[in-house]
Amino acid sequence: VTSIAWLGLGAMGAPMAARLVAGGHEVTAYDVDAARIDQFVAAGGRAAASPAQAAAASDVLAVMVATPDQAEQALFGADGALATRSGPMRCILFSTLGPAWVRSLASRLPAPVGLLDAPVSGGVARAGEGTLLIMASGTPLPEDEELLRELGDPTFVGEKPGDGQAVKMVNQVLCGVHIAAAAEALSLAESLGIDAGLAWDTVRRGAAASFMLDDRGRRMVEGTQGEVRSAVSIFVKDLRLVLDNARTGGLPTPLVAAAEQLFSIAAAQGLAGRDDSELIEVFRGWLR
């Protein structure tokens, strides 16, 4: 049993934290949205009134917020997890915040806090099943690795915090571009007078196959019925992070640039909070 402070109960954070509760750990959570804390308590978790309170009696500080600003606030703010806390603690960062930010975090943490970089991929369903892909870097204790294995399949891609984030950037290039490619391809079918469902069910069995074509393509064809598994806004954020990091390294990334614009167009058209498969509605709007 590990005592864990969990910061961030969003679409991914909530099922991940609930899974650790179900695994018998003492998980004390904080989120800026009190309703999410109530739901977590109903699921057997413990509530904290601030990140500082969550971290006070915990061995592990798990961070699953969405943006660097949120992470700054949760860690270094007035009632942040590191505001009053002293003594050894391990910080596991599950968020996608980019290699540059995580390297800067590593340099700012007090000495007794060990940092493990552990961004994840796989979506809400796999978060609940504990089968996430975890792109980890750092120097883990054996108990850290055990904890990660309760959430999914950790691959250690480097010894430095930030290396996990770098591989997550690679992952998001592919995921974001594949979703946008599915939207572009299936709306092309519609523009050519071909049923998108028939085209989808044909090409996904060949060289065009991808996880995203199967998963998001199905939702593009069948509709989401308003359900949001992963929001358009996540890819607006993550693809901009990729562009920033690619730019720093001097690498032109024309496909990511085009995909970022498509997700941004979707957001500008009011779809930021909708399921990312609804990106196809941008193309369908152009066909009307």
Added chain:
Amino acid sequence: VTSIAWLGLGAMGAPMAARLVAGGHEVTAYDVDAARIDQFVAAGGRAAASPAQAAAASDVLAVMVATPDQAEQALFGADGALATRSGPMRCILFSTLGPAWVRSLASRLPAPVGLLDAPVSGGVARAGEGTLLIMASGTPLPEDEELLRELGDPTFVGEKPGDGQAVKMVNQVLCGVHIAAAAEALSLAESLGIDAGLAWDTVRRGAAASFMLDDRGRRMVEGTQGEVRSAVSIFVKDLRLVLDNARTGGLPTPLVAAAEQLFSIAAAQGLAGRDDSELIEVFRGWLR
């Protein structure tokens, strides 16, 4: 046993025609490159001195050339397959020439020639195994379907020639963009100081998975040793065809536009005849 005239013994045409020879059919082939005809004869096929000669005594005319110009020449040229031929024949078009061109072909064929639209996907390896994805349209005779099944898995996506081509356009959007995304993602890993092979072997097990990431990504990481399975020039051609057809239907396709430019840059840098996985060399050149 069907007597088949086969036009075009390129990277895909040669193994497909050889497979029908192995299936016991009488296959008489023509190609503009005499060396390819010699290789086909060595594999048990018959040689023709012209498309007209190949078609003279055949029930089925199979077309697997690369471009509309080549198809015009092979079918309607001075010694084209339809120059002197009269009487019933079935024409099976395996080439990727776009819906517009195939609809025009349908309207120009003499009445006793039935047209089956049957573009394929899956690459050279699957062509040899007889496991191609075949996106067919038209009104097939039972023996046409049997013939297609010797080459792969035919899905009938419509009754009109051109519908198969439309689904092939959808397929090529995904295949072309997925290859370019793999190149962009793996070179991003390199720009961030992460080993591309490690990043590849990590992300391909998650939501970033695609057939092209597995297949071409491996060749990007391990190298091609000069072997060409499918050339850069194929995607230059096919993505331009997609752009033309999308434009006609009024659909903006920013990802295809970006991917077409990347393959065109590769071609301009002398890689037109190289394996399409070498697209990553364009990005690597930018990192030097």
